[in-house]
Amino acid sequence: MGKQCEICGKKAQVGNLVSHSNIKTKRRFNPNLQTVRHQFDNGEVRSITVCTRCLRDGAVRKPVVRAEQGE
Secondary structure, three states, X not given: OOOEOOOOOOEOEEEEEEOOOOOEEEXXXXXXXXXXXXXOOOOOEEEEEEEHHXXXXXXXXXXXXXXXXXX
């Protein structure tokens, strides 16, 4: 799988790097992707790759950490 947000689908964009002398060369604008654990509606927990905008907007529901029994 490529570098793409699994929630919003954000991926790399292409643009130009412009030098002081106005020479243009191709470059990529990569999204800020993070790997986080996400709990789905059916209770399944797995790691997904999401952009920081989805993290900030609350689109990711992190699983609750439960205390171990017997301690």
